[in-house]
Amino acid sequence: MELFLGLSLCFFFFFGLRWWFATRYTTKKITGDINERQYTVLQPILSGDPRLEEDLRGNLEQTTEMLFLWLVDKSDSVAQTVTQTILKEATYAARVKVVLLDDVPQEVNPKVYKLKQVMTQITTPYFIVLDDDSVFNRARLNEMKQYEALTEDFIVTGIPYNFGQTGMWSKLVAAFVNSNSLLTYFPMAYVHANRTINGMFYISRTELFQRLAVFETIQYELCDDLAVAAFLTKHKVQIIQSQIPCNVRNTVVQPQKYVLLMKRWLLFASIYMKTFPSLALFFLVVLPAFLPGLLLFVSCFLGWQYLLGTVGLFGVKALLLRGYRNQFFGVNERISAIGYEVLNDSWLPFLFLYTLVTPPIIQWRNKKIKVTDGKIRYV
Structure with a gap:
């Protein structure tokens, strides 16, 4: 019982600590208005998602x-x-140019391959990399106004939110993203320990990427977001975690696809942990991620009352976090989001275990890739 109580207190202590850090980081009021003519959006596009047209239109509208x-x-x-x-x-x-590209060569990151082809075509001072299933928030994009005044080199990354899901497996993916984004990106930025970017949505100066040949340099790296951040960090480029939301939707209709997607993300996370280990990462990301699994494991041995209590703890956390998301993103999530977050917290330990005991191989497009040293190695 003492162990269960101790783990429960740790669970809420770290939840509260991350919440406090996140809210402290986002207290600053954002003012200004950007000039849209200074920005070019780069979108690598791949068919397969039924919402592709809707999402592409979402940014144009x-x-x-x-x-x-x-x-x-x-x-x-x-x-x-x-x-x-x-x-x-x-x-x-009048505002969109479609660039048709040859198939990606072996051992080259497909997304980076596309991006590097067009960097020399950009004529605006700033560019935005945006995934084809992502929609930015135009009003919140005005936060960029304050960064335009910076004299040093920088890259700005957005905050992801997974919305508009239908189906159990898509909603579980959304629960994973939404239960972690605010309490991971913002706390790490608050303690100045953010070492990566949200690869779905980031912004920088065109001249910087052209001068450093960023995409040419990292084209053989598997995790393009981590590779961009690591490369820029070596060149003393400031990584800025913004409050600009990026809405993303992952359509997952089968349990096998859900497991494979989660495994891919967890393997990518392991590469980040190996690349940028720190005390902040351990206490603000790694330990909070493992505490739910430890609670479940202990409660299973103590009895159904403790198991019910653990689920109750997960439910309270999910309820509070839903309120925070509603306030920050300006949304009104359904009550069912709480249940899916509880399911995510309960199943995530098993997904961690599955990832550990199975070969480090992911399915990317129609190819299998072995995740070892961060390079693209087809099997």
Whole structure:
């Protein structure tokens, strides 16, 4: 019983600590208004998600002068059809350029391969890298105004939020993302220990990436977000964790796809932990991630009352975090989000275990990749 009580107190202590750090980091009021003509959005596009057209339109609908470069494989006829359909609207066609690219060479990161092809085509002072399933918040993008005044080199990263999900497995993925984003990115930034970026959405000066040839240098790295951050850190580039939300949707309809996606993310997280180990990472990310599993393990031996109590602890945490997300992102999540977060906290330990005992191989597109040293190694 003493062990259960101690773990429970630790669970809420670290939850409260991360919450306090996150809210302290986000107290600053953001003012200003960016000039859209100074920004170009780079979007590597790959068909397969049923919401592709909707998400691509989502960013265009929020902007009036911002430029877009859509990077599409020549062999991806579906993606070409989707983009052509959208660009039938003249107001969009005037701001969007579709770049058709050859298939990605072996051992090269597909996303980075596309990005490096067009860096020399960017004429605006700033560029935004945005995944094709991501939609930024235009009003909150005005936070960039304060960073434009900086004289030193920087990269700005957004805060992810997974929204609009249908189906159990997609909602579980959303629960994983949403239960971790605010309490991971912001606390690490508050203690000045943020060493990576949100690869779905980041912004920097065009001249910086052209001068350092960033994408050419990291093209053989598996985790492009970590590789960008690590490379820029070596060159004394400041990593800025912004409060700009990035809405993303992962459509997962099968349990096997859910397990494979989670395994991929957990393996990527292990690469980050090996690359940038620190006390802050241990106490603000690693330990809080393992405490739910320890609580479940202990409560299973103590009896059903303790197991019920553990689920109750998860529920209280999920309820509080739902309120925080509603306030920060300006959303109104369904009550069911609490249940999915509890399920995520309960199942995550088993996914950790599965990831540890199975070969470090992930499915990426139609190829299998062995995750060992962070390089792309096909099997």
